[in-house]
Amino acid sequence: FWSSGQHHIYLRSTKDGGANWSPITQVTDSAFSVGLLKRSYGAISVAGDGKVYVAYLSFDPSASPFLRFYAAISDDAGSTFQRYVVGNAVLDTTPGFTKGWTIAADPIRPGNAILCWIDQRLGDLDVLLSRTTDGGQTWSAPMRVNEDAIGNGIAQDLVWSGFSASGVLGIAWRDRRYGGIGAEVPFDIFSVVSRDGGVSFSSNDRMSSVSSPYSPLDCCNSFLGVAMSDNSMDVNWGDYRDANWEIYFQRH
Numbered sequence: 450f451w452s453s454g455q456h457h458i459y460l461r462s463t464k465d466g467g468a469n470w471s472p473i474t475q476v477t478d479s480a481f482s483v484g485l486l487k488r489s490y491g492a493i494s495v496a497g498d499g500k501v502y503v504a505y506l507s508f509d510p511s512a513s514p515f516l517r518f519y520a521a522i523s524d525d526a527g528s529t530f531q532r533y534v535v536g537n538a539v540l541d542t543t544p545g546f547t548k549g550w551t552i553a554a555d556p557i558r559p560g561n562a563i564l565c566w567i568d569q570r571l572g573d574l575d576v577l578l579s580r581t582t583d584g585g586q587t588w589s590a591p592m593r594v595n596e597d598a599i600g601n602g603i604a605q606d607l608v609w610s611g612f613s614a615s616g617v618l619g620i621a622w623r624d625r626r627y628g629g630i631g632a633e634v635p636f637d638i639f640s641v642v643s644r645d646g647g648v649s650f651s652s653n654d655r656m657s658s659v660s661s662p663y664s665p666l667d668c669c670n671s672f673l674g675v676a677m678s679d680n681s682m683d684v685n686w687g688d689y690r691d692a693n694w695e696i697y698f699q700r701h
Contacts, residue, residue, distance in 0.1 A: 456483060458491035458505050462527045474527050476503050481519045481532040484509025491521075496554035496562065500584060501527050504552040504564050506538060516540060518550065518564060522585040535579055535588045539570035545632025546574055547607040547623070555646055557616040560584040563647040565594065565608050565620055572600030576608050576622050580647045594620060594641055596653045602630040605639075607686075613677035618643040620650075621675050621684045627660050635660035638673070638686050640701065656699045661688030 458476040463469060476491055483489040484507045491503045501523040508516050518535035540548050550566035560583050568577045568591065576594040581587060595605050607623035621640040628634035637657040641650040676683040685698045 456487060456489070458483065458489070458503065458521075460491070460493070460501075460503065460527045462501075464526070471527065474530075476521045476527075476530055477505070477519075478530075478532065480512070481507070481521070482509055482512075483507050484512070492550055492552045492564075494552045494554040494562065496559070497556035498559045499526070500524055500554065502552050502554045502562050502585060503530075504535065504550060506550065506566075513537075518566065518579075520552070520562075520564065520581070520585040520588070531585070533585050533587075535564055536591065538566060539568050541569065543632075546604060548574070549606070549608060551608055551610045551620075553610040553612050553618060555616055555618075556612055556614055558582075558646050561646045563610065563618065564588070565610050567606050567608060567622075573602050574604040574606055575599075576605050576620070578620070578647060594650065595622070595624065595626075595639065597624075597626045604630075604632065607673050609673045609675045611675045611677050613679050615679045616644075616646060617677055617679060618647055619675050619677045619682040619684075621656060621673060621682075621686075623673065623686070624653075628663075633663045633665075635662050636688070637661070638684060638688075638699070640675075640682060640684060642682060654701060656684050656701065657686075657688065657697070658699075659690050661690050664689040664694060 462471045489506045491505045503521040516538040521530040521532045548567040555561035577591040579588045610620045624639040643650045674685045
């Protein structure tokens, strides 16, 4: 995320199950660009009212001296976008962590969506969340999702989120609270659930049954999946518990 250069976020949409696709639309523009970042990405979610939400990270010194998130919102399946500032992000270049972000749009509460990301404003890498109730125009102050002691040096990263059809929100992430300080320590997968659209959350829940040892993979350890139903949360991830990188699944 820290190389100089210029790129853009793009989108295509389909209305017939993938048989035909719209022309490519540029999500970013000159006023809401990714700036100097070379590898930002657009996290995407579609709300129950059809609004498309795309969130991306920017570092554009001409607009702000800080890293910050933008949200691009479309009412016409991605043909046009309105763009808004979500807020600042605090990150550095420490290697070994996946400092991603995820956006989830509410299927039953019009205008409600959440953005989760990894941030270190409180002294180490935490899962933070900001919420909009007006379709992305304004966003709440960040709230901390992980419950370990603030500033204890334990890093969380690799966050993902999703809503069920009835509006139950789930968030899962990689967590080192049982492993220690640093990137090269054992990790677990933790989660929370919200039944009020991201206003309040359950206690942190350990999804993994054992901690995974650290493994210095060149690729392929930067994913985690979340799927929600009305009564359960499904999470899949990769870990190294049996000395071989495998995909694991847990339903809570």
